[in-house]
Amino acid sequence: MNEHFIFAGHDTVALAKKFGTPLYVISENKIIEAIDLIKKSFEEYGLDYDINYAGKAFTNIAMVKIIKQQGISLDTVSGGEIYTALKAGLDPKRICFHGSNKSAQEIREAIEAGVGVITIDSFYEIGLVGRIAKELETVQNVHFRVSPGVEAHTHEYIQTGRIDSKFGIPVNMAVRAARMIIDEEYLNLTGVHCHIGSDISSPKPFEIAATTMLEIVYNIKEMGVEIEALNLGGGFGINYLHDDPVFDVEEYVHTISKIIRKQCDILGIKIPKIIVEPGRYIIGPAGITLYSIGTIKEIPYLRKYISVDGGMADNPRPALYGAIYHAVIANKYNKEANELYTVSGKCCETDMLIKDILLPQAAPGDILAVLNTGAYNYSMASHYNRLQSPPVVLLKDDKAELMVKKDTYENLIQNDVVPSWLED
Ligand SMILES: Cc1ncc(COP(=O)(O)O)c(C=O)c1O
Incomplete structure (x- = not known):
């Protein structure tokens, strides 16, 4: 033996x-297995989707090349991560730029590089990104991050979806933020985003978050703008120990697809493209x-x-x-x-x-x-x-x-x- x-x-x-x-x-085969499982689940439930691998979990040039080969996108949070992605030859359109305190320099570099989406994280950033896009005479696709007030059951320091959070725009101010973004000449609002925490084992909190986020999509439609993408963030849990609860990605997609179809039907809105942003789930194991x-x-x-x-x-x-x-x-x-x-x-x-x-x-x-x-x-x-x-x-x-x-x-x-x- x-x-x-x-x-x-x-x-x-x-x-x-x-x-x-x-x-x-690091095992590339295991990375691909995890990505394939997510893809298979979305394809099974017939939702239009994209996977934004959360680079903060593990990024370097070879890792971005794997992401590129797998035909998925990359969630970045700094100039350094964007630089790495570009050096690896990733199509800038495949880059989403997040972060709760992006510098003006980083925003400028991101727009100049032609990143697909900038996710605005605060009221302050609406003006900042709007001003820089205008200076560069570039209409930039943006999403904005909402803290939907959902508490995921995980360690306190990695809960980020609560109202009391440095991340995102509080849910009760989301409509105001949308109005301000729409009014910015050089910002094109194409999506809304939330990330409710990390290492979550149950699909339930995601279901609640999706319901809240679709109400925001509805409110934005009332303003005359049809949202194309709903990004539900990452946070898929993994089994650090044998007896940890198992996060079942297929059950997750099944749960969110059911609620999304139902809510979109009730609200009379088009089913948006669903974006997920797992980091740990793809690279942890x-x-x-x-x-x-x-x-x-x-x-x-x-x-x-x-x-x-x-x-x-x-x-x-x-x-x-x-x-x-x-x-x-x-x-x-x-x-x-x-x-x-x-x-x-x-x-x-x-x-x-x-x-x-x-x-x-x-x-x-x-x-x-x-x-x-x-x-x-x-x-x-x-x-x-x-x-x-x-x-x-x-x-x-x-x-x-x-x-x-x-x-x-x-x-x-x-x-x-x-x-x-x-x-x-
Ligand atoms: C906005 C956002 N998306 C995705 C992730 C990735 O989370 P995880 O690695 O738990 O999937 C994080 C983690 O902090 C995040 O803040």
Whole structure:
């Protein structure tokens, strides 16, 4: 029996040996499987749709090329993400530019690049985007983000659909915002958007959000403008642990398509194109992180710590908001997991990656594979403690090649400059 943990058909111990640790591993096949499942569900229920992959979850040039090959669109939130997408050769029309505080410079760059949609996030942005579009003499397609007041059951810090949120225009002000956008000479209002939170397991909150958003679409139609697209955001949950509730994408599409058809019929409006913006669902399960175990510290009767060669610098989520992960010892995959451990990183913080986990007896040099790390790990990583960011390896069928190189020490100092008074 193979003692090694196999991920997407690859021996993870061999990957660790070849590319070193810590190492992010991404499976292109798993990304495509997730995208296909969403596409299949929409096609089954006959809705006109688009998928905007939320780049904030994980973006780099190779990732955008995958998005491009899959024929889907990209949700971006910064000049840097747009730049990456353009460098990867994505059609700018496939880019949607979000963000709660876009700078004038970013807006200008986005319009000049010809992005498909800018999603306006506030009253302030209506004037700002309108003014810049006018200066550039470019009519820009825009959506606007509404906070529909739906509370999704997830961790508080990642709830973004509530009224008390920095994101979006409160639902009771949506009509006013629409009026102001319509009155802007160089803005073309084509859609409305909401995003109600992250890692949501039930379709119910999306159903409520869709109902609220269609009322806004109706109110806008009353102003003489027919909305083409309803963007229901991302937030599809994944199973970080075996017993986490399962988000069923087919059930989600079934639920929203039923309510959308019914409401559009009642309100007498055309069924809009439905846009979804999942990040985590597409990339989360497609990624793992491989670490080498170093120090093992046992505090008798209290706790056994194992330390790995990464930590909060490559995965800040447990430290930021108590995110929970599962892991296995890749080189002892079929051994009984009967020792209780706490997995910590090497940063100068109590950077616990996993508080309590049963693993086989661990030893220095073992390879720990932390699962479901594809989303918001690489993209949220830092150089805390001047740690070098791990490389990212992409798997496709039996191939494994780098999509991001490992940082060098040189990279760490490349932007350092010495003020004149400190020069030697
Ligand atoms: C506007 C918007 N869309 C999509 C997403 C992606 O969320 P998830 O990765 O949970 O699908 C986010 C996440 O914060 C978001 O703010």
